[in-house]
Each structure stands twice: as structure tokens, then as C-alpha cells.
Amino acid sequence: MIEFTSVSKEYKSLIPPRTTEALKDLTLTIERGEVFGIAGPNGAGKTTMIGLALGFLRPNRGTVRIDGDTPRHHVERHGVAYLSELVAIPTWWTVTGALKRYSVLAGVKERDRTRVVGEAIERLGLEEHKSKRVKQLSKGNLQRLGLTQALLSDSDLVVLDEPTHGLDPLWTQRFRDIVVGLRRDDRIIIIASHNLDELERLADNVAILDKGALSRQVSTHRAPSGEIQHYRLVLQGEHDALQAAFPGAERVENARQVMYDVRGGLADLNAGLARFLAEGGQVQAFFPARSRLEAAFMEALGEE
Amino acid sequence: MTTLLAYFPRQLRDIVLTRGAAMLVIAVMLSLPLLLGAVPIAEDADVGALLGNTLQGTSAFLIMVATYSIIGEDVRRGYFRFLFSKPINPVLYYTQAFIAAAITFFAVQFIMVGLFAVVVQPAWPGLLFLEMIASFVLFGSVIFALSRVVRLDWLIGLFLFIMGSGIRNWYPPAESIRGKIFTVLFPPGHLLDNPLFPATGVDWWHVAWVGGYAAICFAIGLSLVRFVPLGTQK
Numbered sequence: 001m002i003e004f005t006s007v008s009k010e011y012k013s014l015i016p017p018r019t020t021e022a023l024k025d026l027t028l029t030i031e032r033g034e035v036f037g038i039a040g041p042n043g044a045g046k047t048t049m050i051g052l053a054l055g056f057l058r059p060n061r062g063t064v065r066i067d068g069d070t071p072r073h074h075v076e077r078h079g080v081a082y083l084s085e086l087v088a089i090p091t092w093w094t095v096t097g098a099l100k101r102y103s104v105l106a107g108v109k110e111r112d113r114t115r116v117v118g119e120a121i122e123r124l125g126l127e128e129h130k131s132k133r134v135k136q137l138s139k140g141n142l143q144r145l146g147l148t149q150a151l152l153s154d155s156d157l158v159v160l161d162e163p164t165h166g167l168d169p170l171w172t173q174r175f176r177d178i179v180v181g182l183r184r185d186d187r188i189i190i191i192a193s194h195n196l197d198e199l200e201r202l203a204d205n206v207a208i209l210d211k212g213a214l215s216r217q218v219s220t221h222r223a224p225s226g227e228i229q230h231y232r233l234v235l236q237g238e239h240d241a242l243q244a245a246f247p248g249a250e251r252v253e254n255a256r257q258v259m260y261d262v263r264g265g266l267a268d269l270n271a272g273l274a275r276f277l278a279e280g281g282q283v284q285a286f287f288p289a290r291s292r293l294e295a296a297f298m299e300a301l302g303e304e
Numbered sequence: 305m306t307t308l309l310a311y312f313p314r315q316l317r318d319i320v321l322t323r324g325a326a327m328l329v330i331a332v333m334l335s336l337p338l339l340l341g342a343v344p345i346a347e348d349a350d351v352g353a354l355l356g357n358t359l360q361g362t363s364a365f366l367i368m369v370a371t372y373s374i375i376g377e378d379v380r381r382g383y384f385r386f387l388f389s390k391p392i393n394p395v396l397y398y399t400q401a402f403i404a405a406a407i408t409f410f411a412v413q414f415i416m417v418g419l420f421a422v423v424v425q426p427a428w429p430g431l432l433f434l435e436m437i438a439s440f441v442l443f444g445s446v447i448f449a450l451s452r453v454v455r456l457d458w459l460i461g462l463f464l465f466i467m468g469s470g471i472r473n474w475y476p477p478a479e480s481i482r483g484k485i486f487t488v489l490f491p492p493g494h495l496l497d498n499p500l501f502p503a504t505g506v507d508w509w510h511v512a513w514v515g516g517y518a519a520i521c522f523a524i525g526l527s528l529v530r531f532v533p534l535g536t537q538k
Contacts, residue, residue, distance in 0.1 A: 054389060056535030072533070075389060082389035088382030090318070104311045105390035149386055159389075 002030040002053060002157075002188060007062035009048050009212075022048040024212045026062070030205075032156075033185040037203030037220075038192040039297055044209040046192040047085055050161050053190065054080060066157065079106060079153055085161040085192075087146035091135035095126055095145055098134060099152065106153035116152060123178075124148040125171070139166035147175065151182075158182055158189040164198060176202060200293045208300045215300035218293055231269055232289040233260045236282030245276035261289060308396050315397075316404040319370070323405070327366045327412045334362040335416060339423050355420050356432025359413055363439045364462070366412060370405040370440075371447040372458040374398065375529060379452070384534045394534065395526050402448055402522070409440055434501040438514055445518040446491055449525035452532070465493040492517055 009023040023045045030036045038046045051057035052064050055072030066074040089098050099117045108116050121130050124144045129137060137145060143166045150160070160179075164172045179202050182189055193199055199206050200220050208215045233246070235258040242249055242260065246269075252259040262269065273286060290298070337343050338358050345351060375398055378384045388394050413436060420427060429436075446464060450457035468490030475483035495510045 051533075051535045054535075056385065056388070056533055058533045058536075076391060076393055079391035080389045082385065084382065084385040086382055088385060090381075090383060092322070101311070101314050102386060102390065104314070105307060105387065105392055107307050107391055110310070146386075150389075153390075 001032060001067060002190075003063075003065045004028050004049070004052070005063045005065075007052060007059045007064060009045075009052060009057060010060050022212050023052070023059070023209075026209075026212075026214050028207055028214060028217065030188055030190065032188055033183075034205060035179070035183065035189040035191065035203045037199035037206035038190065038209065039194070039196060039199055039206050039293070040209035040215075041194075041301065043211075045212040046209060047161055048212075049209070050159055050190065050192055053159065054082060074157075078157070079155050081150040081153060081155040081158040083146045083150040083160045083163055085165070087142050089134045089142075089145065089149075091133065093134050094130070095132055095134065095137070096121070096130045098145065099149060102149040103152045108152060120148045120152055123151075125174075140168055140171065143167055144171065147178075151178070156184075156187045158187065160190065161192045162194065163191060164193070164195060172198075196291065196294050196297055200291045206293055208297055210301055216296055218296045220293055227265065228263055229266055229269060230289045230295070231262050232285075232287055233262050233273075233283065234258065234285040235260070236284055239276070239279070239281040241276055241279030241281050245272040245279065245281070257284065307390075308392050308400060311392075311397075312400050312404070315400055316407060319401070319404045319408045320411070323369050324408045324412060327369045327408065328415060330365050330369065331359075331362050331412050331416050332419070334365065335359070335420075339419065341424070345424075351425060351427040352430050353432065355417065355427045356429025356435070359416055359429060360432055360435050360439065362416075363409075363413075363436050364443060366409055367440050367443045368447065368458040368462070370409045371402070371444045371451070373451055373455075374401055374405060374448060375451040375525065376455065376457060379534055380455075388534060394529050398448075398526065398529055402444065405444065406440055409444075410436075431499065431501045431503060435496065435499060438500050438511075439496055441518040442491060442493070442496065442514050445521035445525070449521040449528070452525055452528040465491050468493055491521075 004026050007023055007026040008021065011020045011022055012018070013020075026045075026049065038049060040046050048057060052059055053066070053071055055064075055070065055075055064071050069077075093101070096117065099120060100113060103113050103117055121127055124147060126141065126144055126148060129141055129145075134142065134145070143163075147160075147163060150158070163179075164175055167175060176198070179189065179191070191199065191202060203220055206218045206220060208218065232252070233249070235242070237258060246260070246262040246264070249260040249262045252261055262272065264272065273283070277283065332339070335358050338354070343354075345354065373380075378387065384394075387397070413433075417428065443461065443465070447457050447461040450460055454460055468486075471486045471490060472483070472494060475486055477483040477487040492510075492513050495514055500506070500510055500514060
């Protein structure tokens with residue numbers, strides 16, 4: 001379990017004299033078995049929160065504990081599978097060389113090292129790049145190398161900061177599969193990302209940070225049935241039965257298709273849809289206009 | 305601990321490859337007059353002492369190259385994030401890095417002894433090798449501590465030694481309390497101006513002073529690694 005208790009973190013600069021409050025009075029708990037997302041706009045404090053969880057930073061006020069231990073002590077004893085936002089690896093190292101080095105530091109036994117590194121290279125599709133130097137890698141391949149080094153050990157704490165940054169759609173999907181495969185009852189997985197869709201798919205809970213404060217914590221599991229939902233309906237063409245089926249439906253302007261915004265509880269929306277189809281309406285698509293997380297995010301930031 | 309020991313050959317390789325070659329080039333260039341015979345060697349000259357003095361003369365430059373940014377580079381470039389997310393102790397990691405820098409420094413000096421033997425004549429600097437060890441321990445430790453705090457650690461280290469020497473002239477320690485304080489605070493580089501290990505008898509108080517000052521600087525460097533989080537911006 002990771003506990004942030006009333007944590008504040010400030011960065012101070014002397015020239016010009018300035019104090020930036022990166023985190024303000026943050027209190028939250030991340031349980032084992034959980035995939036925990038951290039969302040927020042740039043400068044919201046996501047990376048600072050991760051730095052504190054790994055002991056790379058120390059809070060000005062409050063405490064951070066991992067299973068009751070200080071983060072640095074915990075990391076030095078157990079290690080963390082960590083992918084940082086900026087992948088910084090000495091550029092003259094080769095891909096295989098870098099992974100062998102990190103595997104030594106991760107405590108992989110010498111007899112297993114070649115196998116573990118080989119499997120990791122294969123898993124993240126770096127076979128054709130394994131002899132290249134780090135400086136020769138593209139952004140996406142460097143990101144994959146960063147992810148590979150993180151996954152060399154069987155750590156019970158996985159921390160991924162903007163993990164799909166620079167990855168193409170194929171590897172973004174594969175990354176998601178990898179995270180799903182990493183889920184375990186005794187493991188905490190933390191993902192910080194700008195990508196709300198990604199967090200919605202992967203995380204159980206998401207903390208939304210805004211200007212260093214915890215704006216809200218959202219569960220990505222199914223919404224309560226009574227909650228008002230905002231859906232989007234795409235029709236084959238205009239139909240008279242629409243307003244009767246979905247009272248208050250609003251035409252989406254400038255859409256290239258015949259598209260309406262509809263709102264209501266899940267049961268009302270289903271009933272409306274059934275009625276519209278029964279009246280001969282033709283539906284091309286029916287999907288949430290915004291995910292719960294996206295809606296919460298916009299609300300937290302005071303946006304419509 | 306075992307994990308870090310297993311990593312030591314790679315640390316050593318990194319320092320040899322990234323700094324050792326530059327150190328060798330500098331050592332050869334600074335010793336060129338001696339190697340090319342531009343410095344006449346009298347028949348009865350103590351060739352070992354001549355070689356020792358030449359190597360000692362290059363030491364400061366080599367120590368700077370061996371130890372500059374030894375901690376700071378990992379912090380500035382962000383390498384520390386992947387390194388210290390692994391189950392290792394940064395204090396031991398940088399102790400090993402310093403040892404690797406020392407080995408590289410002495411390896412270069414040994415290569416220079418070998419080169420001198422091939423090009424000029426076989427000689428051994430004798431006790432002057434101990435002077436080089438003292439120089440590395442003192443100057444290297446000062447740069448090591450500065451490396452966690454400032455960017456131009458080598459330049460500030462050099463400046464501290466020069467300032468120490470100047471201040472001792474302006475405020476002789478025998479004449480005032482201020483002089484005594486400055487003498488204690490600044491690196492005791494003046495003790496290396498004359499042989500620390502002369503054949504006629506060693507002043508162990510001087511040796512202890514150099515060793516103690518170096519040990520304190522090294523301990524400060526390690527304490528900064530231990531107690532100032534590595535992600536703290538410099």
C-alpha cells in the first residue's frame with residue numbers, strides 16, 4: 001500500500017527568487033492489486049507525485065510511505081519497475097548492453113541474465129535494434145527500451161510515467177496488453193498519463209490533479225445505473241420519432257453525419273433507443289459522448 | 305551489495321572508455337618534452353625522480369578528468385532514475401564509481417611509466433607514486449563532494465586549492481585565529497608542494513591532515529547522495 005498523507009512539495013529557485021508549489025496537501029492511498037491512474041494537465045504535479053513515491057524527491061510537508069516504509073528505503077530493498085517520462089540512458093550503450101546492465105542492477109542472477117534480457121527484447125519487439133546504440137534509436141524505440149528495462153525484474157511496484165508517449169498505435173495497444181498481463185493481487189501499478197482513454201481502459205481508479213491539488217478521484221468501473229449519461233446518437237437520416245424517443249435531444253452542429261446529443265439514465269437511454277428503432281429509425285452508432293473519466297476531468301478543471 | 309559488486313566491472317569500463325582515453329592523451333601531451341628528449345637528462349640524474357615529478361605534474365589534470373561530474377552527470381542527465389529505481393544503494397554505487405576513477409587514474413600513470421620505459425629508459429618513480437596517491441585522494445575527494453552540488457566542480461575545486469594557497473600567504477596561520485581557520489577550511493594543497501613521503505622521514509601529522517581532509521570531503525559527498533534526494537533540482 002502506498003500512502004500519501006497531507007503531502008506538499010515546493011520547488012524553490014534563487015534567481016529569480018520564486019517558489020512553485022507542485023503538490024498541495026495531497027492525501028490518498030493506493031492499494032495492492034490496483035492499477036492506479038494519475039491524470040492532469042501539464043504542470044499538475046503528476047511527475048512530482050511519482051518522484052515522491054520513488055524517493056527521488058522529499059516532501060516539504062506530509063509523509064509518503066510504501067508498506068509503512070520510506071520510499072527510498074523500500075526502493076533500495078525491493079526495487080521498482082519504473083519508466084520515467086524522459087527516457088535517459090547513456091547514449092553510447094547498446095540496447096543489449098543497457099538491458100544487461102540494468103538486469104545486473106535489478107538483481108537478475110547471472111545464469112538467467114541472457115535469457116531474461118533475450119525474452120524482454122523479444123517481448124518489446126527490439127530484436128532488430130538490439131545491437132544499436134541508444135543514440136541511434138527513434139523516440140518510439142527508446143520508449144520501448146525504457147519500458148523493457150522497467151520490466152526486467154518481477155517487482156511488486158510498477159510505476160509508468162507517460163508510458164505510451166512516442167509509441168505508434170500498434171505498440172500502444174501492445175503496451176496495454178502488457179499492463180493487463182502485469183496485473184496481480186500483490187502488485188501496485190501506477191500510470192501517469194495525459195491520455196484519458198488509456199487510463200479509462202487500464203486503471204481502476206484515477207486521481208485527477210490540477211495545479212498540484214487532488215481535484216478528484218474517479219473509479220473507472222461501471223457507473224451507477226441512475227447516473228445521468230451523455231451519449232451521442234448517429235442516425236441514417238432525420239426521423240420524426242427522435243424527439244419522442246429522446247426528449248431534449250440536441251443536434252450536433254457542423255457534424256458530417258446526422259448526429260444528436262442525448263442525456264439520461266442508462267435505463268431511459270435504452271428505452272429510448274428501443275422506441276426509436278421500433279418506430280423505424282435507423283441508427284448507425286450510439287456511443288458515450290465523453291467517458292466518465294473525461295467528463296470528471298473536464299469538470300475538475302472547470303471546463304464544460 | 306553483491307549486485308553492485310557484479311556491476312563494478314561495467315562501471316570501470318564506462319570510466320575507462322569515457323574518461324581514460326582523454327586522460328591518456330593529456331598525460332602523453334604533458335609529458336611530451338620528456339618523452340621526446342627535449343628535456344636533457346644528465347648522466348647522474350635520478351631518472352625515477354624526474355619521471356615521478358613529470359607524472360605528479362600531470363596528476364591534477366588527470367584527477368580532474370577522472371572525477372569531474374562523477375555524481376552530477378547522472379543527476380543532470382537523468383540517468384539516476386533508471387539506476388536508482390533498482391534495488392541498490394546510491395552511496396555504495398558512487399563509492400564504487402570513485403574507486404573506478406582511481407583505478408583509471410593509476411592505470412594511466414602506469415601506462416606512462418611503461419611508455420617512458422620504452423621510449424626513454426626504464427625507471428620507477430618510487431616514493432613519488434605515494435605523492436600521486438595523496439594527490440588523487442585529496443583533490444579527487446574535493447571534486448567528488450562538489451560534484452553533487454555544482455556543475456563546474458573541477459573548476460571550483462581548482463579554485464579552492466588556489467585560493468587556499470593565496471589565503472595562507474595573506475593570513476599566515478601562525479599569526480592569527482583567522483589564518484588558522486582558513487588553513488583548516490581550505491584544502492591542504494600546500495602540504496603536497498613538498499613531498500608528503502620524503503625518504504628522510506614522514507611527517508605523519510601532515511599525512512593525517514591530508515587523509516582526514518579527503519575523508520571528510522568524501523563523507524560529505526556521500527552524505528549529500530544519501531540525504532539530498534537525487535531528483536532535487538540543482
